[in-house]
Amino acid sequence: MPDIGALRRDWFSNPRADILAGIVVALALIPEAIGFSIIAGVDPRVGLYASVAIAMVIAFTGGRQGMISAATAAVAVVVVPLVRDHGVEYLFAATILMGVFQAIAAILRLDLVMQFVSRSVITGFVNALAILIFMAQLPQLTHVGWETYAMVAAGLGMIYLVPRLTTAVPSPLVAIVVLSVLTIWLDLPVHRVHDMGELPEGLPYFTLPDVPLNWETLRIIAPYSATMAAVGLLESLLTAQIVDDMTHTGSDKQRECVGQGGANIVAALFGGMGGCAMIGQSVINVTSGGRGRLSTFTAGFALLILLAMLGDLVGQVPMPALVAIMIMVSIGTFSWNSIPNLAKHPWQSSVVMVTTVVVVVATHNLALGVLAGVILSGVFFTHKVMTMFEVTRRREGETAIYTATGQVFFASVDRFQAALGPESSQPDPANHVIIDVSGAHFWDISAIGALDKVVERMRHNGRSVQVRGLNRASADLVDRFALTDKTGVEIGLAPHP
Structure with a gap:
């Protein structure tokens, strides 16, 4: 009815x-x-x-x-x-x-x-x-x-x-x-x-x-x-x-x-x-x-x-x-308030808006303009997430602890690998290394590959390595795609409710 x-x-x-x-x-x-x-x-x-x-x-x-x-x-x-x-x-x-x-x-x-x-x-x-x-x-x-x-x-x-x-x-x-x-x-x-x-x-x-x-x-x-x-x-x-x-x-x-x-x-x-x-x-x-x-x-x-x-x-x-x-x-x-907002909004948002306008008006093709805006928005968002990532190092006795926070994915893997450089290059190198990723999330196979490379490099230089604090989603990716479980590296799973 x-x-x-x-x-x-x-x-x-x-x-x-x-x-x-x-x-x-x-x-x-x-x-x-x-x-x-x-x-x-x-x-x-x-x-x-x-x-x-x-x-x-x-x-x-x-x-x-x-x-x-x-x-x-x-x-x-x-x-x-x-x-x-x-x-x-x-x-x-x-x-x-x-x-x-x-x-x-x-x-x-x-x-x-x-x-x-x-x-x-x-x-x-x-x-x-x-x-x-x-x-x-x-x-x-x-x-x-x-x-x-x-x-x-x-x-x-x-x-x-x-x-x-x-x-x-x-x-x-x-x-x-x-x-x-x-x-x-x-x-x-x-x-x-x-x-x-x-x-x-x-x-x-x-x-x-x-x-x-x-x-x-x-x-x-x-x-x-x-x-x-x-x-x-x-x-x-x-x-x-x-x-x-x-x-x-x-x-x-x-x-x-x-x-x-x-x-x-x-x-x-x-x-x-x-x-x-x-x-x-x-x-x-x-x-x-x-x-x-x-x-x-x-x-x-x-x-x-x-x-x-x-x-x-x-x-x-x-x-x-x-x-x-x-x-x-x-x-x-026309959104007239978008003109004064050019100076008020984040510059990335203003660039996306102006780019969309310019491409549409220049080509008379709405799809091209929207596509350009979406791609540019994605690039800016990816860059923003990539920069919201850091790794800190501290020494506790004979152990060096690297704490990673933020999102590890294809755009941030280079920064991840650079931040966890060879332990031997540190002023106070340690024989045992803990990589604490409880504040990080691994999103894709690029991130898992970067973790593999870091662990393998440290082991190659004679360090024992432990990775701890993986959340459940990241641990699932490690189980499926990482080589770490084949090299004797301990993966500690952080508890989650």
Whole structure:
């Protein structure tokens, strides 16, 4: 039996605001979807139908309420060579396989990879997207008349001032309606939605990709599908985390992976390209009051109605109105406090954030930027843990006691071996050596190999050696991989509760 309470909470706890927010998002999706279709080298209807299908399906299957998914640039840029060399039918087949890969990723719990994405990387991702969103508006602001700038300014004024008068209607929707009426009434010389590309007529219909079902087809589409799946999930999971933070609520990342896969499969079966979550449209939805699944569904359904029944009217919507909304999104998305925090936060965190921004903006590839940030975060973390390690030596009678504290792993083994250098090099060498590791932990076979080398070196120089204080996990590694038990060295296991 369905959970009626959860159904009501997810879908109908905020119906009026969700519906109005979804309409705003639908209008904002149109030029974006057309633009992404042009990037991919396909007919505008491929991007528009994808946005309809993905938004409507993900409303039911997704794990993050209020997040908008549709055709995206991140996926579009990946498929350019596929469409150019093999045609749009192979794009549809690749999108279906993309969805299958995303479902498999959910089963393998690859959503847990998000645990390795630091806050600095997420901040850099957000800032980079804000910059890219703003840069994407520049073509609409160059080589245009003063009317365009005036309308953008008026749109921004309404977006920020209307909420001070009333919140009954989302201010972006007010801006679109008012500026559209003025444009049509005064016949203003500004770019309109239909200038972006021809809007499709009629409804999308079910169809299977017209490709051979053989290994050659799989060989062609599999690399593209894997890349699309990875990029789509990465952007979706990061966007879900951002919406989590904006709404102070949680989300089911595994369900989101499954939902993205299902939505992409349906999109391909109705003549659409692949897609994923969109941070810009998600921010529009949230700032316009959208919180539930109804807002996401309305975005897709309203887009379908607009294309099927009101295409001529939608084509008259002035681009300056949509540019004003996207500028608002870029301003609201950018983490402005990250700028003064550059001087306040540890320099490593600031470097990670800036690196993520620079790589994303320079390459227009979100995956590369996030990967660079994650790798850099890992390097800094490894260095920090490596430096939190020391070895001290003291003499008690005829025995030298070396006390190791910290983490012994592949990055710190050189320091471990250097600190436990030949006993004969000490000013007061002892014949018996105790290596106390009760304050240390051995993490990998590199650490066990280093312990082997230290013990063997001391024994080779005529010292008796005892290793004591191994915790249980370290002792298990020693039992499995060390040579010390074969050379007569005593291993003392520290007691643990």
